[in-house]
Amino acid sequence: MREARGMVGRTHELDRVVSALGLADGGGGVVVLSGDAGIGKTRLLRDVVGHAEAAGCLVAVGHCVAEAGADLPYLPFAELVSALHEAAPELIGEVADTHSALAQLLAGTPARAEVRASTGPGLLAEAVHAALSRVADRCGVLVVIEDAHWADHSSRDLLTLLMTRGFTAPVGLVVSYRSDDLHRRHPLHPTLGVWARLPDVTRVHLDPLSSADMWTLVRTLTDAGDERVAAVVERAAGNAFFAEELVAGGNVLGADLQRVLRARFEQLDPAAQRVVRAAAVMGRRLGHDLLQAVVDLSPDELDAALTAAIDHHTLEPVAGEAYAFRHALVAEAIRDDLLPGQRRRLHTAFAAALAARPELGTASDLARHAAASGDADTAVTAGIAAGESALALGGPREASGLFEQVLGWMAEDDPRRDDTTAQAALAAAASGDVGRGVHLIADRLAHSDERSPARARLLAGYVTLARVYDEPPDLLQRAEEAVRLTDGLSDRTRLQALVAQVQALADADRYREAVAASEAALALADELDATDLATDLRTILVALDSDEADLPEVEARLLDIVRTRPMDHPTHVRAYYRLGLLEAERGDLPAALARLDAATAIAGRLHRPWGVFESLSRLLGGRMAYLMGDFDDALRRLSPPGPPFPQPGYAAFLAERLAVLTARDWTVDPGVFESVLPYWPDDTFLALQAMTAQLELLGRSGRLDAIPPLLERGLTQLERHWGSRAQIQFRIAAVLAGVLVEVDPADPDLRRDLQAILDRLTARTSPIIAAGGFGIESRAWARRLEAELLHLTWLAGAPLDAGALVGAWETAVATFDEWGTPYHAARCRVRLAAVLAASSEHAAAREQADRVRAEAAAL
Missing domain, CATH: 3.40.50.300 (P-loop containing nucleotide triphosphate hydrolases)
Structure with missing residues (x-):
């Protein structure tokens, strides 16, 4: 340490x-x-x-x-x-x-x-x-x-x-x-x-120190990963000495720390120690009536014992006629000092009291004590109820942990295992850990009964979650298996399978089949009065029309989905997210940001800000702020809660921040790029953002030899997931051409390698650009690519009409201005000013340079 x-x-x-x-x-x-x-x-x-x-x-x-x-x-x-x-x-x-x-x-x-x-x-x-x-x-x-x-x-x-x-x-x-x-x-x-x-x-x-200060302190003490640091920060609860001791002991209570923590407990009389031991086994807030039911003391004896424990700052009274430890580590130290028989007897007493009088605690309390006392069946039943309650109250992370605990208590052949796995996965996704949800379901699918309808719920959940990042190739196959397993049924499981099939068909670009499959799904949703799944289904269907010219009609249909449910609902988040995407495709960045902010606000009111579409709305909102030139606001939006935030979601936010920091500062810690690299295969857009930011920085720093392996890795992934004709290659080619305009490699072999990559990209993009018919974002990058390629030709000394080059840069500037992206427009103005100056149009060059300086100051 x-x-x-x-x-x-x-x-x-x-x-x-x-x-x-x-x-x-x-x-x-x-x-x-x-x-x-x-x-x-x-x-x-x-x-x-x-x-x-x-x-x-x-x-x-x-x-x-x-x-x-x-x-x-x-x-x-x-x-x-x-x-x-x-x-x-x-x-x-x-x-x-x-x-x-x-x-x-x-x-x-x-x-x-x-x-x-x-x-x-x-x-x-x-x-x-x-x-x-x-x-x-x-x-x-x-x-x-x-x-x-x-x-x-x-x-x-x-x-x-x-x-x-x-x-x-x-x-x-x-x-x-x-x-x-x-x-x-x-x-x-x-x-x-x-x-x-x-x-x-x-x-x-x-x-006690704040959580942020504790993170800073622990980071000065250890190079451990985020999860270990978070565990120390949580357990130390703002106490610097406790944090130092936990780091030194590998997050285990060492003998010295245990002595400090037990010092005041050991000054108590036997009755007070009995009460404190019971409170330690409870582990958190403990109601007076529950304590009275567990400890073998008269009311007067209990009051005297509690007074002593409170006077010695071991326990403290809290709201609702209850008590809590002054510091959670004190409870842990006392609990660790109990003999196994003492601990089991106290857990049994708590479980019996809570089973007899459920109003004295929560279902999660009963589940924990029942599990510790060996009553697995009670633990499983209570744990499922506790997880469902936590999810309903907007605590998806707590629900995920509860469901996973239940899976640990549950027998392998328990008929509730499939449903509980699905619940655990959806709760994990709602808390932002989509990868955890996918892995939970995938593991269970490998061991579940292949003929059980309960397996269909797992399959539907897998399709819903696995598509969030880069879709595995088996999603449609999984969805169709779910449909086969529920053939002849008319229940909610059948409807979930049908919705998953529609989604998988849509993701596979089989739009006509998706629309056809949706008819049966909508009919069953009406029959079951399943408005939540019906709304999800309508949102999927509207998304199929997102490439239509009549975007206002698509927008109206999405807004109609929102209006059909007057109260906040997770589906509203998805609808506003789709609305934000549509506005972005239309090129109206402020309107897109407003829609995404609406989604984020609903997510906040639902107490689930880091679910799938909730996180995506926040992420895309940060991207919109960056494109609009408000870098500080973008960084604020792209700051997820302190680690450990689930991966690859955390890496996705870091990749977006890399784009902003590159534009604002032109300097980024290389370690940040390294930290997101392992998650490129999980999220291709993450890979794109990180790759293009690093490409710009490598060019600026003159490290051109690192560019070919970077691009080979990134382009391989992009082609695998998006194909070789994806319009996103306009942007990559434009940035690479821009690097070659600014820095001419002294090594001829390196120049040849970079030019070969650029030629490969332009060979793919040229026919797409010639065909046209794409949105403002792609048009802007296409215009910059054309101007950068002409600029390279001009720098090479080839015959070129100066007016054509000026015109190309003017068109690029105008297109980025039309898109409403001042930073990218300014980058093009720099080139335009240089070409105008080289053409002896000094007044026009000064005008463009002045505008660049003003824009830089504003940014």
Whole structure:
């Protein structure tokens, strides 16, 4: 494990402490700093000391010590006075001559550890105050008293006297203590009440670090992958020390950390420990009535035990007459310390209580306790109910985890396994992990009964999910198998099979067959009153018409789908996503963005922002913002939740960000390209975005030798999935030609290889361009490709009418302007300005250059 470098996430608190201590202006002040053990008090004080030393202050630190330290009066003051004497012996000597009590705190004085009773606290306080003031008159002083929760009675009183009197010299005093060590009978508790009433005392409490700050901290400690980092961040719950210990222990509670976590538990009486053990087995929020049903204590005994656990900051009351652990790792440490028999008996008691009184908990609670106690049948039944409830309430990730747990509890021949697998897969997809859903179904298909209608539901789910990225070749075959398995049925499973068949036929470009197959599906949907599947089916059918010239009619039909269901529904997301695609194909980027934003807003209200079409809407919205020239907004939209976000979805967002960062900064960490490379086979558009961004950057950096293998890999994938006549090759060819315009390879073999790739691309694109009939995006890239090829011819010295080259670039500029993409239009204007200048049309060249500069500033 690496050592953390620098403080993370405490800038605001540090500024407050530095300001309150007057370190910036030399004014002095008093701060009482609190926070749980390990939260970062000592690290913050280290930075405060650094600020003080930078300001020229003398720093003196006094530590309070556990156990024996409480029996040694004034121990922290003896330490700090000795430090002052070592740093400024003549000044401290002068004070000791006039304040004899001070001599008894100095190192080397025989009675230092036992200040005589005849020296009252007032005289000693006067002596310490005089010493601090005398030194502060020369250079300013910062006094740090750490761990005041262990301070002896005399030291607490002396601190109170110093705080009450204050200082006219520039003395800063900061006192820290562990807030989680305090309870109502703790000796520091009443003293804190006194300090809180002092007008010149600033209290600063350190809350747990935010999730983002914890990610930063853990990243400084380890090179582990996102999933391991996320696990540490979640378990540490904002506590820096816990995070460091978990990283050092491989995310396992080490012996040192376990001792820290169990320390307060071990101070409890036996009844309170019994209650806390039960709460630890519950593992999260625990209702009072459920606890009463599980532990063998009278109501009064339970109340007393809970009061002790709360006073010692092990448990804390939460809303709804319930309790929770102050930190989840405390529960884990206590649970891990239980004997197997203790743990099983508690799980059995919880399961029995929840089965008898379901209102005391949730179905997921019952499932977990039943599974841990060995009652698999109850666990499976309750787990399925819990998963269905979580999905209905907008918690697809939780539902996915619950269904997968159930599959682990379930016997291999359980008749519910196929349906539960389908539910787990759809929940995984709704949470953004489409790949997980596909793998779950594919694995089950390899082991399910090939004649069971339940298999048809699996097949339909497979077709629905596997098509999201690059469709496997067997989708239509799978859909037709589902239809055969449900032949003669008239239920929802039959309808799901028919809808999957229509989708697979549409994806295979067999539109007439898809429309024909949809008739039976629509009739069955009406018979079953299955409006959700009917709406999905109508959305598929509308998409078949997306290439029609009458796009307004297609739009009207999609909007009609939305209006038929007045409440938010997942199908609305899909419909608005299709509307966004149609607007993009029409070239109306602002309208496309508005439709995609509508889809994203509905997804948010449904609490499932990362489902299939939900994620695609957000992704395409980021692309629209990029094309429209709002790079900052694009990056904001293309920021999925912190890792671990499921792959390849996360990589798809990164690839889109690569395009934006390349356009905005012309510099991207090469490691980001490497991170998305493994997911190229899963998503061809991801591969396209990453490949073209890297192509531009390689050209800009002069690393032309890396371009041929990059293009060979990318083009092979594009051809495998989209064919050799895909219009997207206009863009790749235009970008490659642009690279060759800007950088002429010195190596003739490399120039020949690059030219061969470009020739291969242009041989494919030329007949497509000549045929025409494509949308504004393809037309814009075709015009740029034509201009770049003419530019290459011009640079090679071949005879060329300058007016033709100017005209080609003017057409490219105009087409990108028509599309509404200022960045790409500006790229073409740069070429146009260069050609105009070379043609001695200097005024026109300056005009174009001025427009480029203005556009660059706006971007």
